[in-house]
Amino acid sequence: MMDYAIERRVTPEQYIELLNSSGLGERRPVHDRQAIARMLEHANLLATAWDGEVLAGAARCFTDFAYVTYCSDLCVRRECQRQGIGIELLRTVLRAAPCRIVLLAAPKAVDYYPRIGFTQHPSAWTILPGELV
Ligand SMILES: CC(C)(COP(=O)(O)OP(=O)(O)OC[C@H]1O[C@@H](n2cnc3c(N)ncnc32)[C@H](O)[C@@H]1OP(=O)(O)O)[C@@H](O)C(=O)NCCC(=O)NCCS
Numbered sequence: 001m002m003d004y005a006i007e008r009r010v011t012p013e014q015y016i017e018l019l020n021s022s023g024l025g026e027r028r029p030v031h032d033r034q035a036i037a038r039m040l041e042h043a044n045l046l047a048t049a050w051d052g053e054v055l056a057g058a059a060r061c062f063t064d065f066a067y068v069t070y071c072s073d074l075c076v077r078r079e080c081q082r083q084g085i086g087i088e089l090l091r092t093v094l095r096a097a098p099c100r101i102v103l104l105a106a107p108k109a110v111d112y113y114p115r116i117g118f119t120q121h122p123s124a125w126t127i128l129p130g131e132l133v
Contacts, residue, residue: 003050004092012036014055022075047092049085056080059089063097071103
């Protein structure tokens with residue numbers, strides 16, 4: 001039985017371990033504990049899945065609770081993947097913040113989001129520091 005929670009405390013160490021065990025660690029600053037601590041501190045909606053005391057998955061989001069939620073990380077540890085935990089985490093986010101979710105798919109998850117009902121947006125844009133003209 002998996003327990004789902006909103007705002008249950010997650011330490012940087014637990015989160016780094018989850019990122020690494022899901023595969024998403026390749027694309028997040030897992031070697032910078034301070035950055036991970038800030039990522040956890042400033043996200044304002046964190047849905048988590050727990051197998052007892054083991055963090056099995058998380059959706060780390062920023063939301064205004066009215067119009068839009070940006071889901072920055074969605075990850076499930078490898079041995080727990082494809083058991084519906086990713087979808088349940090997104091359902092948990094939508095219950096807490098019933099508005100549009102926006103996200104960038106990691107390369108390995110590009111086929112996941114259309115499969116579970118997401119629509120690809122033809123006009124999504126990003127910019128990095130230093131790129132603004
Ligand atoms: C992508 C991820 C979050 C999906 O979570 P999950 O709990 O494994 O997926 P679910 O059980 O909710 O899957 C729902 C459906 O999507 C399918 N699916 C899961 N991962 C998929 C993928 N990468 N590509 C295509 N389909 C996928 C499942 O097979 C399932 O379909 P089914 O019901 O017909 O069997 C998880 O696999 C993960 O953490 N991957 C590594 C990190 C990553 O890439 N995260 C995305 C960042 S944007």
